[in-house]
Amino acid sequence: MSEVTKIKGIGDEKAASLSSIGINSVSDLLEYFPFRYEDYELKDLADVKHEERATLEGKVHSEPVVRYYGKKKSRLSVRLLVGRFLITAVFFNRAFLKKQFSLGQTVTVTGKWDQHKMTLSASEIAFASHDPEGTIEPVYPVGGDITVKAIKRYIQLALQQFANEIEESLPPQMLERYKLMDKREAVQTMHAPQSHDHLKQARRRFVYEELLQFQLKMQLFRKRERENTKGSSHVYKRSDLDEFISSLPFPLTGAQDRVVEEILKDMESPYRMNRLLQGDVGSGKTVVAAIALYATYLSGNQGALMVPTEILAEQHFESFEDLVGNTLNVELLTGSVKGKKRRELLERLATSEVDLLIGTHALIQDEVVFKHLGLVITDEQHRFGVKQRRVLKEKGLTPDVLYMTATPIPRTLAISVFGDMDVSTIDEMPAGRKPIETYWAKPDMLSRVLDFVTKELDQGRQGYVICPLIEESEKLDVQNAIDVHAQMQTALPHYQVGLMHGRLTSDEKEAIMEAYSQNDVQLLVSTTVVEVGVNVPNATIMVIYDAERFGLAQLHQLRGRVGRGKDQSYCILLADPKSEVGKERMQIMTESNDGFVLSQRDLELRGPGDFFGRKQSGLPEFKVADLVHDYRVLEVARNDASALVESTAFWEDDAYRRLRTYLMNEGVLSGEKLD
Numbered sequence: 001m002s003e004v005t006k007i008k009g010i011g012d013e014k015a016a017s018l019s020s021i022g023i024n025s026v027s028d029l030l031e032y033f034p035f036r037y038e039d040y041e042l043k044d045l046a047d048v049k050h051e052e053r054a055t056l057e058g059k060v061h062s063e064p065v066v067r068y069y070g071k072k073k074s075r076l077s078v079r080l081l082v083g084r085f086l087i088t089a090v091f092f093n094r095a096f097l098k099k100q101f102s103l104g105q106t107v108t109v110t111g112k113w114d115q116h117k118m119t120l121s122a123s124e125i126a127f128a129s130h131d132p133e134g135t136i137e138p139v140y141p142v143g144g145d146i147t148v149k150a151i152k153r154y155i156q157l158a159l160q161q162f163a164n165e166i167e168e169s170l171p172p173q174m175l176e177r178y179k180l181m182d183k184r185e186a187v188q189t190m191h192a193p194q195s196h197d198h199l200k201q202a203r204r205r206f207v208y209e210e211l212l213q214f215q216l217k218m219q220l221f222r223k224r225e226r227e228n229t230k231g232s233s234h235v236y237k238r239s240d241l242d243e244f245i246s247s248l249p250f251p252l253t254g255a256q257d258r259v260v261e262e263i264l265k266d267m268e269s270p271y272r273m274n275r276l277l278q279g280d281v282g283s284g285k286t287v288v289a290a291i292a293l294y295a296t297y298l299s300g301n302q303g304a305l306m307v308p309t310e311i312l313a314e315q316h317f318e319s320f321e322d323l324v325g326n327t328l329n330v331e332l333l334t335g336s337v338k339g340k341k342r343r344e345l346l347e348r349l350a351t352s353e354v355d356l357l358i359g360t361h362a363l364i365q366d367e368v369v370f371k372h373l374g375l376v377i378t379d380e381q382h383r384f385g386v387k388q389r390r391v392l393k394e395k396g397l398t399p400d401v402l403y404m405t406a407t408p409i410p411r412t413l414a415i416s417v418f419g420d421m422d423v424s425t426i427d428e429m430p431a432g433r434k435p436i437e438t439y440w441a442k443p444d445m446l447s448r449v450l451d452f453v454t455k456e457l458d459q460g461r462q463g464y465v466i467c468p469l470i471e472e473s474e475k476l477d478v479q480n481a482i483d484v485h486a487q488m489q490t491a492l493p494h495y496q497v498g499l500m501h502g503r504l505t506s507d508e509k510e511a512i513m514e515a516y517s518q519n520d521v522q523l524l525v526s527t528t529v530v531e532v533g534v535n536v537p538n539a540t541i542m543v544i545y546d547a548e549r550f551g552l553a554q555l556h557q558l559r560g561r562v563g564r565g566k567d568q569s570y571c572i573l574l575a576d577p578k579s580e581v582g583k584e585r586m587q588i589m590t591e592s593n594d595g596f597v598l599s600q601r602d603l604e605l606r607g608p609g610d611f612f613g614r615k616q617s618g619l620p621e622f623k624v625a626d627l628v629h630d631y632r633v634l635e636v637a638r639n640d641a642s643a644l645v646e647s648t649a650f651w652e653d654d655a656y657r658r659l660r661t662y663l664m665n666e667g668v669l670s671g672e673k674l675d
């Protein structure tokens with residue numbers, strides 16, 4: 001559509017200020033949607049809940065009273081008869097209103113309702129009866145020298161002149177299938193909703209459109225990736241792999257079975273696998289990784305497993321020695337493998353003598369050369385930067401890549417952030433696990449908590465005490481852990497208390513972990529470095545200091561260090577959260593053991609930006625859609641998008657022209673047809 005200056009009433013000067021908030025064309029202006037709405041719909045007082053915002057209509061029942069206090073502060077209160085109720089409306093610092101009230105007059109007030117005091121803290125008043133027009137007021141984001149009033153007017157002008165030119169951008173099939181409001185009506189409704197229901201329908205239409213466009217981008221990108229990057233197709237005898245699987249000490253769970261098949265299918269295909277494997281702590285991702293790596297070995301390729309910390313690398317090295325060490329040549333490469341040992345290892349890797357290399361990011365250094373790198377697995381992928389992942393991908397030819405994570409990413413986010421990836425989910429725990437019992441205690445209950453810990457240790461069990469991470473300073477962090485360690489040692493004189501933190505050398509860390517897994521140390525005081533992967537089944541109790549400082553997902557990760565054996569395990573959250581959200585989070589932790597539930601709740605409480613850490617979230621921004629609430633639509637859009645990019649109609653029918661144009665403008669589609 002044309003430039004904003006085509007609108008009567010908008011000249012160059014106004015156009016320039018509009019441009020400063022990103023509005024250049026008429027359609028930019030028409031699609032400059034409110035970010036929220038004020039609801040002025042009249043409420044029946046009987047339906048208004050405590051602390052709810054409401055608009056009420058009433059008759060002035062008594063003269064208003066103004067009281068002054070402090071410097072220039074005032075409180076005006078007036079009695080109103082609302083239906084059969086006599087209420088008080090109060091206005092702060094608006095004493096000038098006093099003159100405008102007259103007895104018996106009808107007024108409309110909006111504000112927050114206090115049920116107990118029968119009082120409305122009013123923020124707005126109209127000295128008239130309720131106006132059914134403008135019941136739902138749009139609120140626009142503004143900036144620069146554009147005011148709310150101005151933007152509203154410009155939009156009105158644009159609608160008057162150009163509403164008829166609004167073209168439908170979705171194909172009729174889609175409008176029909178989902179009973180979506182057409183674009184013209186939807187644009188008008190967004191700016192001037194007639195009712196809540198109307199608004200909902202308009203929103204629904206834009207949510208679908210935005211998410212469909214977004215998913216088309218993702219799916220197209222993914223299709224390209226698949227078609228243009230040939231990976232290795234792993235060829236091997238399935239019976240050899242089955243033999244390995246049946247040699248495992250336990251049968252696979254149904255979910256493990258399913259994800260193994262998904263992964264093997266990718267590996268066998270000539271496309272390069274790009275798959276996320278997510279499963280709650282303890283759901284058994286390691287075996288799945290072992291099976292994939294075994295298949296890699298059977299197909300004559302090498303595998304690599306990359307983990308975020310040295311401790312974890314060691315632990316994985318041991319598990320994989322147990323799982324596949326009889327057949328595969330497994331080696332460990334970390335920063336502490338140095339000198340001659342390192343050189344020899346690298347040589348053996350280059351000649352393909354090493355079948356499986358496990359390590360930290362040392363694995364991606366330039367000097368590390370594989371002969372036939374067929375599969376790369378990264379564990380706890382959320383800890384790796386995008387750059388590291390890319391470097392790793394570029395190693396070897398075009399290895400298949402599997403990312404494992406125990407931070408279950410709510411499906412909604414997995415689809416959006418990893419939209420170009422396939423996702424496999426282990427959503428079932430191995431049989432016989434006892435759910436961890438979680439309690440929330442205030443810090444002043446520490447001595448009772450310690451009694452409880454002692455009881456567990458007296459029964460031959462082990463425990464963890466987690467100190468909070470002090471973001472600002474690693475030094476404080478370590479000092480804090482040292483203090484807690486000393487305190488624990490005093491409180492539990494009959495037990496060995498170990499100390500683990502980020503400042504220890506890797507030899508020291510290794511020694512501590514070794515002592516802990518041998519039960520030479522019964523209680524381990526640690527910073528969050530034990531967060532991922534550590535596996536000591538005899539540990540049955542965990543105390544987490546300042547638990548309110550952690551996110552739900554992280555608490556769940558930490559908690560997953562216990563509950564790994566047959567005995568009942570416990571987790572105690574020491575926390576004194578001040579905010580409601582903080583209290584709610586502690587409560588949720590005591591109620592749920594399901595990582596997916598927790599991460600969904602975390603997402604709802606924190607919002608998608610905070611969930612991943614604001615800066616590197618890489619989440620797309622939408623005008624109308626909201627990833628947390630609109631996830632069902634996201635799923636629908638994803639399915640539609642993936643079907644569309646594979647269909648001929650999408651590439652040829654005129655009905656899809658607008659969508660194709662969108663993709664071209666976004667740079668994901670060039671002028672010609674894809675295939």
Ligand code: ADP
Pocket residue numbers: 250251252253256279280281282283284285286287406430431535
């Ligand atoms: P994750 O890496 O997903 O947190 P692990 O792979 O470390 O979990 O598995 C947790 C524990 O469960 C390990 O001790 C593992 O041996 C055991 N395990 C894995 N799969 C099964 C299964 N199918 N049946 C019984 N135990 C299993």
Ligand code: MG
Pocket residue numbers: 285286379533
């Ligand atoms: Mg694991």
